[in-house]
Amino acid sequence: MERIATADTQASATPPGGPLAAESGSASPLDPGLLDGLPRQREVPDGVGELGFVTPAVATALAAGPVAVSASASTPAVPAEYASRIFPALTALRGVRPWRLLPTPTGTPFTFCYGVLLVVSSLVAQYAGPALVGRLHQASSTDVTHLLRDPFLVLVASALWIVGGMVSPYAFLFLLVLTALERRIGGVRTAGVFLFGHIVATLATEGTVGIAVWAGHLPASSLHRLDYGISFGVATSIGALAGLLRPWLGLPMIALFGWTLIQDLLAFTDPMTDWGHLISLTIGIATWPLMRRWARAAQLTRAARTAGAGRVEVARV
Secondary structure, eight states: OOHHHHHHHHHHHHHHTTTTTTSSSSOOOTTTOTTTTTTOOOOEEEESSBEEEEEEHHHHHHHHHOOOOOOTTTTTTOOHHHHHHOOHHHHHTOOOOOOOOGTTTTTTTTHHHHHHHHHHHHHHHHHOOHHHHHHHHHHHHHHHHHHHHHHHHHHHHHHGGOTGGSSSSHHHHHHHHHHHHHHOOOOHHHHHHHHHHHHHHHHHHHHHHHHHHHHHOOOOOGGGGOOOOOOOHHHHHHHHHHHHHHHHHHHHHHHHHHHHHHHHHHTTTHHHHHHHHHHHHHHHHTTTHHHHHHHHHHHHHHHHHHHHHHHHHHHHH
């Protein structure tokens, strides 16, 4: 049954002078428009010529003036802590910043500058004359002859080339792995990890070649074996980075990359280089305790710089 009466009906049904006359001017003890057992309700116009019944609190609010209702007021707000529990994937995606996967001049200066040098050398290797490119590669080769004659020069120069150019898988791994590693331990330490793996793996493989030639197991032409590229340093960086990642990400990365290297070794296309990749990966894995200490130290340094910057801002204010 509809508990709303028109103004004319209500006025005729309620004689003046009732108990509520002082409040509404038209009410009676047995007013059919009121609900039994509830606080007294007043009649207010609903804007369409009819009377609706509201509680005293609502009547007071209406008397104070028009009430603005937000469109979202009827929608209950979900606290952030419950949203993070109910939608963990959305919470995780909120913190993903894809641009941090690539090097930047300020965030990862070592990887960025090194990457620019590799782009330049790759363009030279692609567009320069074959004779010039051959001489440059030969002069940068870390073969036994060059290592005995000028080890420092060739160890540095050989790391300025990418075998296969910018379309090589190692170029892609270089950008992702060294960027992630530098963001965790800093540029100087990342350069040290890369160069350490590059130098140790090169000396291990080329030293083996020199010993095999001296023992008569390889011809003397192996002393001039062409050897250059960044793959040893990248493999070492992959092994080092895996120790800083969560196990569900770091261990599969090591397993996948290691299985790829083993398949290359079984193919026996370039066994000396393939052994160098496995040695580099092992070197990176062996540095896990050092990588974790460096990562903690870098985190404390960043926190101290942030706190110092905050104090400077406060002092300026």
